[in-house]
Amino acid sequence: MKIIHTTTELAVGGRKVCLAIGVFDGVHLGHQQIIRQTIADARQHDSVALVLTFDRHPSAIVAPDRVPPLIYSPGQKLRAIESLGTDALLIIRFDTSFSQQTGEEFIRGLARDLGKIQSVCVGADFVFGQKRSGDVALLKELGGELGFTVHGLAAVALDNQTVSSTRIREAVRAGDFDAASQMLGRPYAISGRVVEGDRLGRQLGFPTANLDVTGLALPPNGVYSGCAKLNGQIHRVALNIGLRPTVAPAKPQLCVEAHLLDFDGNLYGEELEVEIGDKLRDEQKFASATELREQIARDIARVRAQV
Secondary structure (H helix, E strand, C coil): CEEECCHHHCCCCCCCEEEEECCCCCCCHHHHHHHHHHHHHHHHCCCEEEEEEECCCCHHHHCHHHCCCECCCHHHHHHHHHHCCCCEEEEECCCHHHHCCCHHHHHHHHHHHHCCEEEEEEECCCCECHHHCECHHHHHHHHHHHCCEEEEECCCEECCEECCHHHHHHHHHCCCHHHHHHHHCCCCEEEEEEECCCCHHHHCCCCCEEEECCCECCCCCEEEEEEEEECCEEEEEEEEEECCCCCCCCCCCCEEEEEECCCCCCCCCCEEEEEEEEEEECCCCCCCHHHHHHHHHHHHHHHHHCC
16 A cells, blocks of 8 residues: 555556545444445546545644544554555645635545546545535535546444444443444554653563553553564553552553563554453552552463463
């Protein structure tokens, strides 16, 4: 999959483009339907399958007080889209200037810069452009003029309920990973870049990778089992999400720390994705560092014993 940040980077060699447009947070079953339709169109018409998304949630610019926590980190979203088999991914910088385009200006600009568009695929309720001026009806009107077909796909339902990013966030925050995984179409995982911590885990004898999860939807605080893939190997993980009440400073900050069993290496700067399993226990405050160390050892033993 080719990753581009401007339309001019896509060299189509005279071929038409089949386009999927969306925020695609979580790349859930509904998003997958949109992207797979785009890929099918591209294969049928010998065209380029292009997924268009944004470098941030649009609300970060147009409604900063209503930005939802994200299900996936940028890296996770990229990997999930790539796994579906699209030819290229266009990541547009969503800034104030971009947000001021009308829906019509946005689509005409794409048609101009991409050359011949064969099809555009979006969700049936997708809206875009300044003041949400674009929708499926506008796409069909422009498609009639500019020569592309439009798929406005209805939402996917699971257990008679619509699959949506909002519902997945709610499931994650409730700790219902089975529901989240079903809607995602893959096991729920949390991902973040490994950053420098206070090395307290190492002092206790259990070094941890501290994940930067800024802006992400998070499960309830507690200790979880999990697994992570590194260099082709699967490592079991004891994951702590919380404020570390036993050792927290006066103004504690939420931490997500992963102890990888049977791993000794430097992960700083890398993105670590942890598939979350069972919740082992709630977060709790211990009377001493010794008690905390003993409990961590028991937590790790439970992770190791899981089949």
